[in-house]
Amino acid sequence: xxxxxxxxxDETLAALKAAGTxxxxxxxxxxxxxxxxxxxxxxxxxxAMVMSKAAGKKPGDxxxxxxxxxxxxxxxxxxxxxxGPGFLNFxxxxxxxxxxAREVLKAGKTFGRSQPKSTGKKMLVEFVSANPTGxxxxxxxxxxxxxxxxxxxxxxxxxxxxxxxxxxxxxNQVETLGKTVYKRYQQLYGATVELAEGEYPAxxxxxxxxxxxxxxxxxxxxxxxxxxxxxxxxxxxxxxxKAIRATLAxxxxxxxTFFSEASLxxxxxxxxxxxxxxxxxxxxxxxxxxxxxxxxxVRSEDSNAAKFADRQLGGTFLMTATYKENEKYVLKxxxxxxxLRADGTPVYLTADLAYHKEKFDRGYDLMVDVFGADHAGHVxxxxxxxxxxxxxxxxxxxxLVQMMRIVRGAEEVKVSKRKGTLFELxxxxxxxxxxxxxxxxxxxxxxxxxxxxxxxxxxQSKENPVFYFQYGxxxxxxxxxxxxxxxxxxxxxxALTEAQLGKLVLPEEKAMLKKMSLxxxxxxxxxxxxxxxxxxxxxxxxxxxxHSYYTKYKSDPIVSADVEKTQGRLAMVAALKHTLxxxxxxxxxxxxxxxxxxxxxx
RNA sequence: GCGCUCAUAGCUCAGCUGGAUAGAGCAUCGGCCUUCGAAGCCGAGGGUCGGGGGUUCGAAUCCCUCUGAGCGCGCCA
Numbered sequence: 114x115x116x117x118x119x120x121x122x123d124e125t126l127a128a129l130k131a132a133g134t135x136x137x138x139x140x141x142x143x144x145x146x147x148x149x150x151x152x153x154x155x156x157x158x159x160x161a162m163v164m165s166k167a168a169g170k171k172p173g174d175x176x177x178x179x180x181x182x183x184x185x186x187x188x189x190x191x192x193x194x195x196x197g198p199g200f201l202n203f204x205x206x207x208x209x210x211x212x213x214a215r216e217v218l219k220a221g222k223t224f225g226r227s228q229p230k231s232t233g234k235k236m237l238v239e240f241v242s243a244n245p246t247g248x249x250x251x252x253x254x255x256x257x258x259x260x261x262x263x264x265x266x267x268x269x270x271x272x273x274x275x276x277x278x279x280x281x282x283x284x285n286q287v288e289t290l291g292k293t294v295y296k297r298y299q300q301l302y303g304a305t306v307e308l309a310e311g312e313y314p315a316x317x318x319x320x321x322x323x324x325x326x327x328x329x330x331x332x333x334x335x336x337x338x339x340x341x342x343x344x345x346x347x348x349x350x351x352x353x354x355k356a357i358r359a360t361l362a363x364x365x366x367x368x369x370t371f372f373s374e375a376s377l378x379x380x381x382x383x384x385x386x387x388x389x390x391x392x393x394x395x396x397x398x399x400x401x402x403x404x405x406x407x408x409x410x411v412r413s414e415d416s417n418a419a420k421f422a423d424r425q426l427g428g429t430f431l432m433t434a435t436y437k438e439n440e441k442y443v444l445k446x447x448x449x450x451x452x453l454r455a456d457g458t459p460v461y462l463t464a465d466l467a468y469h470k471e472k473f474d475r476g477y478d479l480m481v482d483v484f485g486a487d488h489a490g491h492v493x494x495x496x497x498x499x500x501x502x503x504x505x506x507x508x509x510x511x512x513l514v515q516m517m518r519i520v521r522g523a524e525e526v527k528v529s530k531r532k533g534t535l536f537e538l539x540x541x542x543x544x545x546x547x548x549x550x551x552x553x554x555x556x557x558x559x560x561x562x563x564x565x566x567x568x569x570x571x572x573q574s575k576e577n578p579v580f581y582f583q584y585g586x587x588x589x590x591x592x593x594x595x596x597x598x599x600x601x602x603x604x605x606x607x608a609l610t611e612a613q614l615g616k617l618v619l620p621e622e623k624a625m626l627k628k629m630s631l632x633x634x635x636x637x638x639x640x641x642x643x644x645x646x647x648x649x650x651x652x653x654x655x656x657x658x659x660h661s662y663y664t665k666y667k668s669d670p671i672v673s674a675d676v677e678k679t680q681g682r683l684a685m686v687a688a689l690k691h692t693l694x695x696x697x698x699x700x701x702x703x704x705x706x707x708x709x710x711x712x713x714x715x
Numbered sequence: 716g717c718g719c720u721c722a723u724a725g726c727u728c729a730g731c732u733g734g735a736u737a738g739a740g741c742a743u744c745g746g747c748c749u750u751c752g753a754a755g756c757c758g759a760g761g762g763u764c765g766g767g768g769g770u771u772c773g774a775a776u777c778c779c780u781c782u783g784a785g786c787g788c789g790c791c792a
Contacts, residue, residue: 150735159734197735198772244792284792417789425790447718447788454790461792489719490787515720516786557728560720562785576741580754588752595751638731650729653739664756672751708754
């Protein structure tokens with residue numbers, strides 16, 4: 114619908130240019146939007162203001178010229194008015210609104226998704242990537258739902274999306290896991306061994322040890338560490354990943370690929386990326402960490418840098434901050450980073466650089482990393498590292514999910530892996546429901562922190578907005594069901610006549626049809642910005658419109674004795690139902706046909 | 716000390732690439748169930764968009780600065 118208005122404007126401008134009325138190089142990008150104020154017409158356009166400079170005329174004069182020379186080949190316009198500082202306000206014929214219903218019905222549940230279905234662009238979204246040392250906990254939840262919704266959004270926008278989980282199965286943490294598993298295993302055989310500081314005290318490790326015992330019996334009890342440790346690590350990772358997948362499945366999330374950090378080491382890709390950097394001349398050897406010059410106070414005394422200073426023995430550094438051969442390298446890192454220790458072993462960053470190189474090598478048009486905000490410092494290093502490999506850094510985008518406080522009412526809930534006081538995502542979903550959790554996280558932009566109130570999400574109250582959404586869809590379903598009961602079922606898109614559609618003339622009906630026509634724009638925009646919440650707020654508006662309409666016209670109901678009008682309205686309700694179902698699918702929440710009555714309260 | 720992310724109604728948050736009178740939910744108060752689902756609707760109150768400067772036809776939005784909050788600043792991962 115919006116495209117039709119754009120067509121009119123573009124053709125008018127072209128005609129005015131050809132006639133010499135207006136002279137300009139190119140039409141700058143302008144907006145066509147839904148005015149907030151009904152008096153401002155059906156669609157409002159700022160083109161006259163935007164092109165004021167390019168055309169060398171006042172906005173008002175340009176607007177006048179457009180109105181005077183309007184080219185409306187398809188005859189969709191009722192009137193155009195100049196208003197305010199130079200807005201063009203269009204009123205459009207009812208038939209154009211009514212056509213939206215038919216269009217939606219034709220597209221069905223795929224309405225709003227990209228047409229054509231594929232843009233041919235390959236995209237990778239990496240998210241969750243929880244360490245395989247324990248279950249998915251509440252701290253992962255936001256990034257998990259966000260990454261999933263972004264994936265769904267990119268998919269809806271027509272891109273070819275791969276969802277990836279990066280498994281940090283190398284390094285100290287998994288080694289600690291292996292040691293903990295082994296101690297629990299020994300305990301199962303009656304040994305009195307204590308967990309050391311930093312080992313994982315939580316219950317799930319005991320379960321892993323039990324599983325292990327059931328599989329191998331006492332086979333590893335008398336073995337040396339060189340034998341039991343790799344086995345314990347392997348079983349630990351395997352079981353944790355199994356649990357992680359199960360939890361994610363419960364949350365409606367699944368990944369296409371699981372990429373192992375250990376496999377990078379095993380295949381030699383971590384070592385080889387260092388050689389690549391050396392060959393490109395972007396490394397140097399140093400005996401200690403490079404800091405910014407000038408001698409100003411760089412860090413506080415109690416920083417980790419100071420605390421671990423004795424471990425900083427020098428090694429191979431990557432010039433993530435200082436390399437400046439020419440201007441095409443825009444490096445944002447604060448300081449150069451070590452990629453090989455003095456003993457020649459790689460660090461975490463080295464593997465991560467190899468991992469991202471691997472992603473680039475796979476040939477994606479866009480790669481998205483969903484990170485927790487506590488990893489924000491990691492971003493410029495990777496960006497710099499990829500830039501130094503000659504990759505286009507814009508192809509790699511980061512969505513930083515801000516921290517949230519977990520609260521119960523007014524009280525903050527402390528969550529600590531170390532103390533074993535984990536709050537597992539799985540438990541949260543059991544208590545609150547997957548849709549509710551998902552909804553809470555998707556309502557907010559990623560980069561704003563917020564308080565997650567456990568009390569509020571667990572009650573089926575008004576503070577729990579997901580029900581409002583689902584009720585909107587269920588109500589559409591209910592109306593259609595009612596029509597069947599009354600013997601006037603909706604005839605369907607094919608049998609629907611223009612006369613029936615022609616009965617959709619109420620301003621509320623037109624407003625809803627107009628809004629429905631915008632789903633595709635909302636999806637495209639949200640996908641571009643990697644912000645799913647726009648889709649959610651769109652649904653909220655549409656549903657509010659429907660509830661309001663439904664209530665206002667109770668005395669002139671959708672299903673009435675007027676068969677023609679009934680069919681027209683049913684077409685709109687069916688279209689609305691499809692629109693909502695499609696949008697819900699993009700968000701990943703259920704679109705129920707029926708909902709149970711809420712618990713009684715007084 | 717430096718960097719990143721924020722600051723909008725009592726609370727939780729939207730506000731698209733600058734546009735017309737800054738929105739929604741919750742909470743509060745007042746109404747609406749004889750007819751398609753009241754998990755709903757209608758109405759009311761509630762705002763110096765953290766403060767101050769600047770850019771321009773026009774700023775919640777862009778720039779600078781100050782204040783306040785969270786996160787980060789390791790040869791851990």
